[in-house]
Amino acid sequence: MSKAIAEVHSVLRRQFHGDLLRPSDGEYDVARNIWNGMVARKPGLIARCTDVADVQSAVRAAAAAGVLTAIRCGGHSLAGFGTCDDGLVIDLSRMRAVSVNAQTQRARFEGGCLLGHIDAATQKVGLAFPAGVVSHTGAAGLVLGGGTGWLNRLHGLSCDNVVGFTVVVADGSIARANAKENPELFRALRGGGGNFGVVTEFEVNLHPVTFVLFGAGMCFGDDIPAIVKQWRDFMAYAPDNLRWGISLTIAPHTENIPAHLRGRPVASQGLLWVGDLEEGRRYVDRGLSFCNTVAVTKSELSFLTLQTMADHEFPHGRRYYTKSGYFKSLADQEIQRMVEALVTIPSPASQIELSYLGGAAGRVAASETAFGDRSSPFIVNLLGTWSEPAEDAANIAWVRALFAELRPAMTPGVYVNFMSGDEQDRVPEAYRERWDRLVDVKTQYDPDNFFRLNQNIPVRKS
Numbered sequence: 096m097s098k099a100i101a102e103v104h105s106v107l108r109r110q111f112h113g114d115l116l117r118p119s120d121g122e123y124d125v126a127r128n129i130w131n132g133m134v135a136r137k138p139g140l141i142a143r144c145t146d147v148a149d150v151q152s153a154v155r156a157a158a159a160a161g162v163l164t165a166i167r168c169g170g171h172s173l174a175g176f177g178t179c180d181d182g183l184v185i186d187l188s189r190m191r192a193v194s195v196n197a198q199t200q201r202a203r204f205e206g207g208c209l210l211g212h213i214d215a216a217t218q219k220v221g222l223a224f225p226a227g228v229v230s231h232t233g234a235a236g237l238v239l240g241g242g243t244g245w246l247n248r249l250h251g252l253s254c255d256n257v258v259g260f261t262v263v264v265a266d267g268s269i270a271r272a273n274a275k276e277n278p279e280l281f282r283a284l285r286g287g288g289g290n291f292g293v294v295t296e297f298e299v300n301l302h303p304v305t306f307v308l309f310g311a312g313m314c315f316g317d318d319i320p321a322i323v324k325q326w327r328d329f330m331a332y333a334p335d336n337l338r339w340g341i342s343l344t345i346a347p348h349t350e351n352i353p354a355h356l357r358g359r360p361v362a363s364q365g366l367l368w369v370g371d372l373e374e375g376r377r378y379v380d381r382g383l384s385f386c387n388t389v390a391v392t393k394s395e396l397s398f399l400t401l402q403t404m405a406d407h408e409f410p411h412g413r414r415y416y417t418k419s420g421y422f423k424s425l426a427d428q429e430i431q432r433m434v435e436a437l438v439t440i441p442s443p444a445s446q447i448e449l450s451y452l453g454g455a456a457g458r459v460a461a462s463e464t465a466f467g468d469r470s471s472p473f474i475v476n477l478l479g480t481w482s483e484p485a486e487d488a489a490n491i492a493w494v495r496a497l498f499a500e501l502r503p504a505m506t507p508g509v510y511v512n513f514m515s516g517d518e519q520d521r522v523p524e525a526y527r528e529r530w531d532r533l534v535d536v537k538t539q540y541d542p543d544n545f546f547r548l549n550q551n552i553p554v555r556k557s
């Protein structure tokens with residue numbers, strides 16, 4: 096244990112209410128793991144907080160000792176920012192309370208919640224918070240970066256639905272950020288990631304959603320580029336109630352797919368309708384009838400089923416690498432390039448995720464939140480996923496090569512939560528004309544860049 100970590104441990108031991116885990120402790124080896132198996136680091140100390148006072152103590156002790164500190168909610172950062180070697184992890188996994196006010200349609204949740212905790216509490220009264228599509232994702236990291244998901248087109252990004260934050264800032268004091276109190280910090284926290292402090296509580300707007308209509312189907316061969324073009328042309332005019340995404344990948348070896356098509360490149364579609372289900376049936380049927388679609392399913396799902404149905408596709412501990420970007424329009428040649436890339440995909444679990452933002456999320460002005468410009472609606476996410484360390488190089492190379500080919504046609508900009516850990520040079524690109532204001536907020540609230548394990552916004556040099 097380094098001298099600095101020993102100092103932090105000795106200070107916290109006297110006042111901490113939660114658990115302090117060192118490498119010699121029994122629970123440490125499980126507690127140090129995060130979701131991305133590519134990032135296996137060994138922190139010197141894991142401080143599992145139980146309350147805001149614990150967070151304040153941990154921030155103060157680490158800042159005083161000059162110890163590198165990671166903040167962890169769900170540990171799902173693709174870049175692995177929820178951990179570090181030798182330093183301190185402030186682990187919020189024991190701070191997962193959610194309270195819901197059905198009358199005001201608002202919820203408050205603590206900074207360690209996973210999406211599933213929020214859904215479970217809000218669905219008890221038929222309400223939903225617009226967030227991501229996998230229930231074991233941490234809410235704090237997702238919301239602070241922006242937060243895309245099934246309800247974005249109807250109700251905006253997660254960060255658009257936040258009305259207030261409670262934050263422990265770098266000097267250990269508590270700041271509130273909302274439309275009236277610290278409005279610049281409020282703006283920065285909606286898209287600016289974990290740069291400004293530890294958010295211990297979020298207050299958010301909820302929306303009535305209980306049942307949805309969901310359709311899925313797969314297209315093969317020449318139908319792959321054909322369906323992507325249909326989707327591209329259709330989405331610009333689609334109602335906000337429809338969220339239609341396509342994943343280009345390799346068909347699994349499952350019984351619902353004809354044997355001769357298993358293991359072949361596929362465009363896997365998911366069409367969600369939120370609203371009047373009869374009206375939705377027309378849209379879902381239409382989307383699934385554009386091409387010769389196989390393995391078609393259509394069902395009314397509870398919101399909780401929708402929110403958990405992809406959980407098993409993204410298990411903890413596998414190896415993941417991603418690169419992402421926006422397109423204002425998607426030309427035929429980029430579509431062709433993506434389809435061709437499926438032929439050399441090294442892992443059948445990897446995918447090219449195509450989603451279309453627009454709707455309510457697209458109508459929020461760039462200046463309102465740090466998340467920024469939403470005028471390029473196509474989001475392309477190249478998600479490499481595989482199991483064996485020996486396959487790292489081939490999988491990373493595939494993602495990088497395809498990204499390099501698509502990059503010239505992308506609009507400058509990137510969603511910080513879909514970035515890997517080797518893309519620090521793209522952070523200014525993520526914030527573009529909002530950069531200077533964010534640097535000012537960072538300089539005011541975190542002048543020593545204590546919170547630096549994130550897609551980092553630097554402090555202004557005086």
Ligand SMILES: Cc1cc2nc3c(=O)[nH]c(=O)nc-3n(C[C@H](O)[C@H](O)[C@H](O)COP(=O)(O)OP(=O)(O)OC[C@H]3O[C@@H](n4cnc5c(N)ncnc54)[C@H](O)[C@@H]3O)c2cc1C
Pocket residue numbers: 130165166167168169170171172173175176177187206207226227228229232233234235236237238239240241242243244288289290292293294295409512513548549550
């Ligand atoms: C399986 C999976 C599915 C995903 N699906 C979606 C999706 O549908 N939509 C989407 O938008 N994104 C999605 N993402 C990306 C996701 O938004 C990011 O990975 C996000 O960082 C996860 O948050 P976390 O709290 O689990 O991460 P962590 O690794 O715990 O933290 C990530 C970052 O947030 C900071 N942070 C964490 N908690 C706090 C806090 N309380 N206060 C201040 N800073 C904090 C950390 O310092 C770190 O920089 C997905 C990721 C995975 C792995």
